[in-house]
Amino acid sequence: SQPTRATDVADELLKFLRAFLPSTIETRYHLGPDLGWIQSNPTQLHQVLMNLCTNAEYVMRETGGILEVSVETVGRYVRFSIRDTGPGMSPEVVSRIFEPYFTTKAQGEGSGMGLAVAKAIVTQLGGTIDVSSTPGSGTQFNVYLPSLEAQDIIFPTEGPVQALRGRGRILFVDDESMLADLGYRMLSRLGYEVIALTDGREALERLRNNPQAYDLLITDQTMPHVTGVELITAARDIRPDLPTILCTGYSHTVNAETAQALGVDAFLMKPIEFPELAIRLQQLLPPPPGQAE
Numbered sequence: 001s002q003p004t005r006a007t008d009v010a011d012e013l014l015k016f017l018r019a020f021l022p023s024t025i026e027t028r029y030h031l032g033p034d035l036g037w038i039q040s041n042p043t044q045l046h047q048v049l050m051n052l053c054t055n056a057e058y059v060m061r062e063t064g065g066i067l068e069v070s071v072e073t074v075g076r077y078v079r080f081s082i083r084d085t086g087p088g089m090s091p092e093v094v095s096r097i098f099e100p101y102f103t104t105k106a107q108g109e110g111s112g113m114g115l116a117v118a119k120a121i122v123t124q125l126g127g128t129i130d131v132s133s134t135p136g137s138g139t140q141f142n143v144y145l146p147s148l149e150a151q152d153i154i155f156p157t158e159g160p161v162q163a164l165r166g167r168g169r170i171l172f173v174d175d176e177s178m179l180a181d182l183g184y185r186m187l188s189r190l191g192y193e194v195i196a197l198t199d200g201r202e203a204l205e206r207l208r209n210n211p212q213a214y215d216l217l218i219t220d221q222t223m224p225h226v227t228g229v230e231l232i233t234a235a236r237d238i239r240p241d242l243p244t245i246l247c248t249g250y251s252h253t254v255n256a257e258t259a260q261a262l263g264v265d266a267f268l269m270k271p272i273e274f275p276e277l278a279i280r281l282q283q284l285l286p287p288p289p290g291q292a293e
Contacts, residue, residue: 032072200226
């Protein structure tokens with residue numbers, strides 16, 4: 001398992017649902033703010049959530065209905081909820097729903113292993129799964145996975161942190177405030193001085209006012225007003241020797257080759273693996289002679 005952004009899990013699930021669900025089933029989505037990170041095997045978790053959604057589709061296949069997907073923070077957990085407006089289940093069925101080979105589907109339409117395996121996977125990830133259902137009123141499954149604290153996302157122990165510490169003044173730009181805050185905390189913990197911003201225009205203004213104030217620029221690609229590539233290009237006009245790192249999720253316009261052609265010093269895919277970022281920073285910002293850790 002690995003640190004995974006809860007929003008990335010939700011986005012993958014919504015892509016699947018848009019392609020999979022018939023038009024007779026209305027879908028409603030709710031993503032809460034500041035969902036943060038979870039420890040997850042993304043492939044396995046996606047399979048669990050897909051399984052819950054395909055079960056919901058199955059019970060509403062003939063009559064149609066509403067499938068609601070919500071993801072929100074509940075205490076120290078991230079909760080993924082899948083709710084349908086199907087026929088619901090009796091208390092007897094609910095009490096057995098996670099048993100291996102128990103199924104309410106017709107013969108040949110399912111092995112009954114799905115929910116038992118789903119529960120095993122969720123338990124292995126340190127979470128829980130529950131169900132509530134009323135005959136005639138639909139069913140709701142909830143998957144709870146523990147949230148990761150910021151320090152757990154980068155390293156569970158202090159040992160590796162010491163090996164990857166560095167020095168330098170970093171301008172970090174990401175339009176998602178949660179990620180900007182995370183970048184600030186992670187890089188500060190590694191020993192860097194960090195200014196974290198959510199607006200590329202403000203970053204440009206700071207660079208124009210004081211081009212020598214920063215040793216390196218890290219920016220997201222997909223942002224309103226100014227894209228990462230535009231920000232890096234403008235920053236290079238202001239200060240040609242400024243090292244730059246471009247971060248991007250799923251981008252059709254920028255990849256490692258095009259980034260290199262634009263003069264970007266390092267290209268990282270999101271979600272950012274912070275140990276990898278730390279190593280790149282050490283390569284781009286070697287400590288001054290006699291000040292190595």
